[in-house]
Amino acid sequence: MAKAGSAKAQRMERLQAELAQGRALHISAVAKLLDVSEMTVRRDIQQNPDKLGYLGGYVVPRGMFEPENSYTLDMAADQQRDAKRRACEAALRYVKAEETIFIDCGTTLIELVDLIPNDMPLTVVCYALNVAERLAHKPNVTLVMLGGVYYPASATFFGPEALATIASLGINVALLSAAGFDWARGATCAHFHEAEIKRKVMATASRNILVIDTSKVGRLRSVLFAESSSFDAVVTERSEDETSQRST
């Protein structure tokens, strides 16, 4: 499909260039621009869902939005997300105003940012780009970002300075995520550099809270970063009132 120089491939390139600056073009404008029918534009988009997005009549560049969500969906459709949010609500109860907290990367803890009340002063440390974006607009939050080289897979930064910075911070609560968790084996994640950050943070923080939705329980990923016993609490969407304290 779509060989390197084919008409279709050329259209895609042209179109991507046109949308590069984050402009949205109406499908009729695109059709005129590329001198093809609207139907063809529609098909092009359907066939390259990773490059282009389609939003109620308009062609939009991908990458401007989160790859999974948006576009054709109402948010009600996303059950998993709701679980994550409820887990975050529970996690937020471990945080007090004026404290310094760490927020891990991943799709779970992103939800937490919006749940932080606007009148709650906090210092928040993070190392994920999408988390930082959201935090940046919070009025009473002092945002501290760990720098380094960007890892697209998890939207995080990592480098030796990051580790050094963590050591120099006084973190009250660390809210950690995991791609897999098992009471016997512990918490695992997919990337080695993530694990390094997590371990370093957990070594400094006064309280370590693991925040996961229950779909993660029983799963195992490549890098183990903490045993179950090293968490002060494990919070899930089921932790409505009583939180599952560690059974030690």
Place this chain on the structure above:
Amino acid sequence: MAKAGSAKAQRMERLQAELAQGRALHISAVAKLLDVSEMTVRRDIQQNPDKLGYLGGYVVPRGMFEPENSYTLDMAADQQRDAKRRACEAALRYVKAEETIFIDCGTTLIELVDLIPNDMPLTVVCYALNVAERLAHKPNVTLVMLGGVYYPASATFFGPEALATIASLGINVALLSAAGFDWARGATCAHFHEAEIKRKVMATASRNILVIDTSKVGRLRSVLFAESSSFDAVVTERSEDETSQRST
């Protein structure tokens, strides 16, 4: 209009938070979310065109992309932005593939990110959140971010680690911006911490290029960070082919 705590104002806040990371929500989803009719959502959007955008049935955060008024595509809207872009085009000629470059903060150099060809491998160092966001999606760019505390005024991070990191990097080209520039006095910016980063970068980089639109010339801001002579070139939107080399 919409007093601080009014129902309308509250809706707007909630909605903006929901859209914060660049999600697009269908109008029906928004209506359910805010528990109002779709008509009200439509009116809310119409009344706050600077905060929210509306794109063929979907509510989108403004700033993510500028929807052109349906059907007609004139992009002749923003002249200043066009000037900045042309300056960036000129600046880009100082950059070669495989090099390590620094991109300063500000509205000018943001334009440069989109102008980087997708097939041009680069390592890019930055310290502005919005610059990082855009760079994150570039396929052949290795992104290095300087961490620290977030300064909303310029969307930048700053801290001692940032300065230390700069010193440890090998930067070929530094693309610098300024809020004010004058051949006699030099380049100035509005924030002290910005100036510190700029100075440190300029001390390390092999080539220092100042990228400004001509509206900045003759203006003066609070912090001087470099004399005119310390730049290897000053690039503006008028630098179409011949670049105004420093006149020393």
Place this chain on the structure above:
DNA sequence: ATCATAATGTTATAATTCTCACAAAAGTTC
């Protein structure tokens, strides 16, 4: 309380977009 005004909801109608099936054109293979 009463009036005036702003905000919201509802409905009907107009306009637009979506989808599908099929036709036409272009490109491949033998």
Place this chain on the structure above:
DNA sequence: GAACTTTTGTGAGAATTATAACATTATGAT
């Protein structure tokens, strides 16, 4: 070049979205 596959175009009906007018409900002031 004939048969086949892929790509593109067209049009009609279904579905969705936009708009305006009017009804209803809140909100504020006197």
